[in-house]
Amino acid sequence: MGIQERKKRERERRRQQIMVAAKRVFSVRGFNKATMEDIAKEAELSPGTLYLYFKNKDELFSSLSIRILQYLNLRLEHLVNDEKEFVADERIGELRDIMYDVYEFDPLILINMFHLQSSDTLKNLSPQLLADLKELSRNSLNLMSKIFDEGIKKGDFIDKHPVALADIVWAIFSGVVLWEESKRLIDDDKNYLKETLETAFEIFGRGIRK
Amino acid sequence: MGIQERKKRERERRRQQIMVAAKRVFSVRGFNKATMEDIAKEAELSPGTLYLYFKNKDELFSSLSIRILQYLNLRLEHLVNDEKEFVADERIGELRDIMYDVYEFDPLILINMFHLQSSDTLKNLSPQLLADLKELSRNSLNLMSKIFDEGIKKGDFIDKHPVALADIVWAIFSGVVLWEESKRLIDDDKNYLKETLETAFEIFGRGIRK
Amino acid sequence: MGIQERKKRERERRRQQIMVAAKRVFSVRGFNKATMEDIAKEAELSPGTLYLYFKNKDELFSSLSIRILQYLNLRLEHLVNDEKEFVADERIGELRDIMYDVYEFDPLILINMFHLQSSDTLKNLSPQLLADLKELSRNSLNLMSKIFDEGIKKGDFIDKHPVALADIVWAIFSGVVLWEESKRLIDDDKNYLKETLETAFEIFGRGIRK
Amino acid sequence: MGIQERKKRERERRRQQIMVAAKRVFSVRGFNKATMEDIAKEAELSPGTLYLYFKNKDELFSSLSIRILQYLNLRLEHLVNDEKEFVADERIGELRDIMYDVYEFDPLILINMFHLQSSDTLKNLSPQLLADLKELSRNSLNLMSKIFDEGIKKGDFIDKHPVALADIVWAIFSGVVLWEESKRLIDDDKNYLKETLETAFEIFGRGIRK
DNA sequence: CATGAATGAGGTTTCATTCAT
DNA sequence: CATGAATGAAACCTCATTCAT
Numbered sequence: 001m002g003i004q005e006r007k008k009r010e011r012e013r014r015r016q017q018i019m020v021a022a023k024r025v026f027s028v029r030g031f032n033k034a035t036m037e038d039i040a041k042e043a044e045l046s047p048g049t050l051y052l053y054f055k056n057k058d059e060l061f062s063s064l065s066i067r068i069l070q071y072l073n074l075r076l077e078h079l080v081n082d083e084k085e086f087v088a089d090e091r092i093g094e095l096r097d098i099m100y101d102v103y104e105f106d107p108l109i110l111i112n113m114f115h116l117q118s119s120d121t122l123k124n125l126s127p128q129l130l131a132d133l134k135e136l137s138r139n140s141l142n143l144m145s146k147i148f149d150e151g152i153k154k155g156d157f158i159d160k161h162p163v164a165l166a167d168i169v170w171a172i173f174s175g176v177v178l179w180e181e182s183k184r185l186i187d188d189d190k191n192y193l194k195e196t197l198e199t200a201f202e203i204f205g206r207g208i209r210k
Numbered sequence: 211m212g213i214q215e216r217k218k219r220e221r222e223r224r225r226q227q228i229m230v231a232a233k234r235v236f237s238v239r240g241f242n243k244a245t246m247e248d249i250a251k252e253a254e255l256s257p258g259t260l261y262l263y264f265k266n267k268d269e270l271f272s273s274l275s276i277r278i279l280q281y282l283n284l285r286l287e288h289l290v291n292d293e294k295e296f297v298a299d300e301r302i303g304e305l306r307d308i309m310y311d312v313y314e315f316d317p318l319i320l321i322n323m324f325h326l327q328s329s330d331t332l333k334n335l336s337p338q339l340l341a342d343l344k345e346l347s348r349n350s351l352n353l354m355s356k357i358f359d360e361g362i363k364k365g366d367f368i369d370k371h372p373v374a375l376a377d378i379v380w381a382i383f384s385g386v387v388l389w390e391e392s393k394r395l396i397d398d399d400k401n402y403l404k405e406t407l408e409t410a411f412e413i414f415g416r417g418i419r420k
Numbered sequence: 421m422g423i424q425e426r427k428k429r430e431r432e433r434r435r436q437q438i439m440v441a442a443k444r445v446f447s448v449r450g451f452n453k454a455t456m457e458d459i460a461k462e463a464e465l466s467p468g469t470l471y472l473y474f475k476n477k478d479e480l481f482s483s484l485s486i487r488i489l490q491y492l493n494l495r496l497e498h499l500v501n502d503e504k505e506f507v508a509d510e511r512i513g514e515l516r517d518i519m520y521d522v523y524e525f526d527p528l529i530l531i532n533m534f535h536l537q538s539s540d541t542l543k544n545l546s547p548q549l550l551a552d553l554k555e556l557s558r559n560s561l562n563l564m565s566k567i568f569d570e571g572i573k574k575g576d577f578i579d580k581h582p583v584a585l586a587d588i589v590w591a592i593f594s595g596v597v598l599w600e601e602s603k604r605l606i607d608d609d610k611n612y613l614k615e616t617l618e619t620a621f622e623i624f625g626r627g628i629r630k
Numbered sequence: 631m632g633i634q635e636r637k638k639r640e641r642e643r644r645r646q647q648i649m650v651a652a653k654r655v656f657s658v659r660g661f662n663k664a665t666m667e668d669i670a671k672e673a674e675l676s677p678g679t680l681y682l683y684f685k686n687k688d689e690l691f692s693s694l695s696i697r698i699l700q701y702l703n704l705r706l707e708h709l710v711n712d713e714k715e716f717v718a719d720e721r722i723g724e725l726r727d728i729m730y731d732v733y734e735f736d737p738l739i740l741i742n743m744f745h746l747q748s749s750d751t752l753k754n755l756s757p758q759l760l761a762d763l764k765e766l767s768r769n770s771l772n773l774m775s776k777i778f779d780e781g782i783k784k785g786d787f788i789d790k791h792p793v794a795l796a797d798i799v800w801a802i803f804s805g806v807v808l809w810e811e812s813k814r815l816i817d818d819d820k821n822y823l824k825e826t827l828e829t830a831f832e833i834f835g836r837g838i839r840k
Numbered sequence: 841c842a843t844g845a846a847t848g849a850g851g852t853t854t855c856a857t858t859c860a861t
Numbered sequence: 862c863a864t865g866a867a868t869g870a871a872a873c874c875t876c877a878t879t880c881a882t
Contacts, residue, residue, distance in 0.1 A: 006224020030331075031243045036856060037865095046864045048858075055376045057856065121240075137393075158416075160409060167402075168410045169390060174392075179377060182384075183347075192377075199370060206368075207417030224845095246873065254845045261874065450751075456877060457844095466843045468879075477877065532665045542662075557813075578836075580829060587809060587822075588830045594812075595805020601799060602804075603767075612797075619790060620798050626788075627837030644866095666852060676868045681853065 015053050018043050019067060022060055027108050031061060058124035062133065067135055068106045071134035075101065076143035088156040093149055096201040099173040100194065105178075141166050148208075157208045165208060172200050223302050225263050228253050229277060232270055237318050241271060249323035268334035272343065278316045279346035283309065298366040299415055300400060301357055306411035309383040310404065317387075351376050358418075367418045435473050438463050439487060442480055447528050451481060478544035482553065488526045489556035495521065496563035508576040509625055511567055516621035519593040520614065527597075561586050568628075577628045583627060592620050645683050648673050649697060652690050659737050661691060688754035692763065698736045699766035705731065706773035710737055718786040721777055726831035730824065731804040737807075771796050778838075786839045795838060802830050 016053035021043035025034045036057055040047040075098045079091075122130065144166035151157035157165070180193040231253035235244045246267055250257040258261035264270035285308045289301075332340065361367035367375070390403045440465035445454045456477055474480035494581040495518045499511075542550065545587070564586035571577035601614040651673035655664045666687055670677040684690035705728045709721075752760065774796035781787035787795070810823045 030866070035854085040865095047856085048866095049862085051857070144865055160411075160413075164406065164409050165394075167406050168386075168413060171385030171389040171406065171410060172382060173385065174388045175381030175383065176378075178384045178388060179381040183377075196374065196381065197376050199374050200381060203368075203378060203414060203417035205417070207413035207415070223843095245871085257873085258848065258875075259846055261844070267873070455875085460844095467877085468843055468845095469841085471878070472841070578833075584826065584829050585813065587813075587826050588806075588833060591805030591809040591826065591830060592802060593805065594808045595801030595803065596661035596798075598804045598808060599801040603797075616794065616797050619794050620801060623788075623798060623834060625837070627833035627835070641866095665850085677852085678854075678869065679867055682866070685854070 018045070018050060018053055018060070019064060023064055023106060023108060025193065026061065026064070035079075055126060056124055059129060062121070062125055064106065064108060066129070066132055066136065068102060068108075069133070069140060071105050072098070072140050073136060073143065074100050076140055080143050080146050086150055086154060086156075087210060088151055088154075090149065092201055092205040092208075095144070095147065095169060096197060099169070100197055103173075103177055103193075104123050129145075137161060141170070144169060151208075156210060158210055160208070168204070172204055173197070176200055221263075225273075228255070228260060228263055228270070229274060233274055233316060233318055236271065236274070265336060266334055268331050269336065269339060272331070272335055272339060274316065274318060274392075276312055276339070276342055276346065278312060278318075279343070281352060282308070282312050283316050283346060283349050283353065286350060290353050290356050296360055296364060298361055298364075298365075298419060301361065302411055302415040305354070305357065305379060306407060309379070310407055313383075313387055313403070351380070354379055361418075364420060370418070378414070382414055383407070386410055428474060431473075435483075438465065438470060438473055438480070439483060440587055443484055443526060443528060446481065446484070449466065459592070461483070466621060476544055478541050479546065479549060482541070482545055482549060484526065484528060486549070486552055488522060489553070489560060491525050492508075492522050492560050493556060493563065496560055500563050500566050506570055506574060506576075508571055508574075510569065512621055512625040512628075515564070515567065515589060516617060520617055523593075523613075561590070566590060571628075576630060578630055580628070588624070592624055593617070594619055641683075645693075648675070648680060648683055648690070649694060653694055653736060653738055653759065656691065656694070663723070685756060686754055689750050689756065690761060692751070692755055692759060694736065694738060696762055696766065698732060698738075698757070699770060701733050701735050701765070702728070702770050703766060706770055710750055710773050710776050714788075716780055716784060718781055718784075718839060721781065722835040722838075725774070725777065725799060726827060730827055733803075733807055733823070738802070771800070774799060781838075786840060788840055790838070798834070802834055806830055 018039070020073050022034075022039045025039045025042050028034075033108065036050055039060070040050055043050075050060065054063065061120035079094055079098065125133075141163065145162035148157060148160075148165040152159060152162060176193065176197045180191060180196055183190075214393055228249070232244075232249045235249045235252050238244075239248065246257050246260055249270070253260075260270065264273060289304055289308065335343075351373065355372035358367060358370075358372035358375040362369060362372060386403065386407050390401060390406055394400075438459070442459045445459045445462050448454075449458065456467050456470055459480070460470055464471075469477035470480065471487075474483065499514055499518065545553075561583065568577060568580075568582035568585040572579060572582060596613065596617045599615055600611060604611070648669070652664075653668045655672050658664075659668065666677050666680055669690070670680055671706045673680070682692065684693060707726055711726065755763075771793065775792035778787060778790075778792035778795040782789060782792060806823065806827045810821060810826055813822075
């Protein structure tokens with residue numbers, strides 16, 4: 001390994017360290033109330049250093065989305081490339097598990113997506129990062145739709161456009177997370193996330209079976 | 211109408227005027243980038259006036275949630291008290307329409323709910339407003355679950371807890387809106403919201419039928 | 421009594437009502453934290469009405485000084501014009517009592533004087549009010565010095581300029597009030613004002629006797 | 631000198647720089663009319679920087695009191711620990727000189743003390759600062775009373791509680807300053823402060839001698 | 841005369857970002 | 862590369878004052 005290579009790795013390690021700290025701080029305080037100084041402290045670095053690795057606060061925040069989408073893509077690719085025989089219910093179950101793992105990997109995922117929608121935020125991103133985000137989103141949707149495509153072709157699933165079905169998986173997942181979290185307003189500490197996700201996927205599974 | 215009454219109405223009218231302006235500004239610029247001055251300008255009022263009607267920015271924002279939840283409750287009550295014979299698919303369809311109308315009434319609904327989750331935000335609200343929010347949320351969930359209760363008793367729906375089913379309706383709705391909005395990242399201007407919602411409810415309807 | 425006269429009295433009554441309320445509010449909250457609305461509420465009037473009787477907040481505040489100085493002058497005049505024989509210690513004791521009564525009449529007196537010193541405050545006053553203030557201050561000083569003049573002429577008091585002695589009475593009074601109030605910082609609730617004033621005047625009395 | 635030490639000193643220097651500027655601005659414009667921006671400009675710093683050294687405006691203001699009380703304590707300690715023989719009149723004269731120097735060191739001292747009395751102000755202070763203020767006040771009073779204690783024991787002074795006598799010194803000093811400043815209302819530019827202080831202490835000295 | 845809703849200037853404070861060391 | 866003190870723009874919010882009713 002050359003010295004160049006080692007430097008690059010060291011740099012990547014530092015980026016990850018910052019992102020881990022940022023994830024923690026953002027999830028506790030929300031985007032606005034989280035300050036760059038909070039994140040710097042959590043990462044045991046100085047505020048200035050953050051700017052050596054991320055252009056600005058919006059870009060640091062958005063990078064967290066990249067990370068989670070990469071994880072999602074990885075998992076979906078495994079599932080799609082799995083050689084074992086297609087069994088409709090199994091696939092739905094595996095999809096559900098992936099989505100749940102994604103959530104556990106970074107519960108911020110949905111807040112991120114919401115935040116990213118603000119056009120003011122997007123304007124602050126470098127074109128490269130924006131392109132990466134789009135590419136990763138599109139790819140994860142395509143991977144999911146491949147699964148449904150297979151199910152439709154086999155005659156197991158109802159005859160809907162596979163992208164539409166992938167959309168709905170995304171929607172169910174997002175919705176359950178969003179809804180369960182907002183319910184804390186009502187039932188302060190209880191969290192039925194996993195349970196609700198299971199029920200939702202069960203109903204979805206029944207609904208798309210022919 | 212006494213002078214007291216007229217004043218009260220005038221005051222309420224002004225509150226609405228501010229909320230309409232706030233809704234517009236928040237939805238264009240997002241919570242953080244929207245300034246109180248922006249909202250004041252949109253309402254054709256001075257910044258100080260806003261504070262005569264709302265304690266602070268968080269409370270103005272949260273009041274928008276009250277408004278939409280009131281609308282939702284109204285619609286759900288109509289549906290629940292409807293005398294006509296129970297037909298499972300019809301009810302699901304009506305529920306879907308209500309949720310869509312709610313969205314059209316105020317597309318901010320979900321952003322609001324997300325924002326409200328921040329405990330820093332909740333701390334800024336008056337106890338009264340917080341209590342109203344909880345009460346309205348709880349009530350809308352109860353109304354929905356009544357519909358499912360009826361369907362379960364008739365043997366039309368699968369045997370799940372009606373509140374769990376109501377949760378899932380909320381989740382599907384939230385998820386579709388969230389997802390479709392976040393997809394603008396990929397397909398900039400297209401909006402398949404209504405379509406996706408219909409497909410999602412169709413699948414949900416099939417899924418909970420016995 | 422003509423209708424003109426009655427109106428004038430009514431107007432004066434209203435002014436007093438406002439000043440009483442202002443005194444109460446200023447003494448509880450201090451000049452800055454006291455708002456015109458606070459005072460209006462205390463006076464059971466509307467904020468706008470206050471401006472029918474006082475040009476602005478500074479002038480309302482300063483009018484309180486006028487009131488207390490008028491009271492002081494009244495008391496000093498009685499003392500000076502008293503026909504009974506001059507007895508040095510008695511006079512000192514009477515002076516002390518007057519000063520203490522002045523404090524009880526309006527404990528704000530010293531805060532007022534401090535506040536008035538700000539040239540920004542003085543600039544806001546009408547020339548008439550400013551002239552009244554000066555006249556009343558000068559007069560109270562002159563009245564006091566007459567007492568000392570008599571004492572000096574009789575050979576009871578040391579040979580100092582009577583105005584200087586009057587200054588010192590003022591200073592002792594102001595100082596005791598100021599100091600005892602600031603001591604609340606140390607001994608939270610105890611207030612030895614009257615005691616300290618008595619000791620101070622006793623020492624002063626001994627000090628100016630020949 | 632380590633780098634740690636140098637940084638600490640640099641920080642202290644900056645604090646002093648701000649306090650000097652604040653003292654100047656507060657004494658010219660008064661607490662309310664003095665803005666943080668004024669102070670920042672006077673200190674040739676930006677407004678934000680002030681908040682790196684002082685939590686808020688009240689705390690910056692109150693820190694000026696700490697500074698002057700420290701100076702007073704230093705001087706009183708020197709006097710108390712002085713080995714030379716006790717001569718009553720000398721001690722009174724030295725006390726007077728100290729008080730006058732304190733005033734010259736920072737003429738704001740009394741305005742500060744007045745301002746501090748507002749409970750709204752005290753609420754804004756950090757517990758540490760508040761504790762320091764109390765400790766310093768208490769200590770200066772104790773130091774002064776030691777002097778009187780000695781005079782009483784020697785039979786030079788009248789038999790009053792030494793703390794009461796210390797109170798009166800404080801009161802005379804406060805009162806003279808307050809009164810001379812408020813007299814500017816009458817005799818615009820003349821300032822007899824030193825003269826009045828001397829007369830007052832002379833009388834006080836005569837008054838407490840046996 | 842009295843009201844009190846509305847104003848809007850201006851205050852305090854925060855915090856993303858920069859840059860000399 | 863890393864630091865962290867300093868910046869300064871801009872946000873929220875207050876409140877003395879006005880004026881239509």
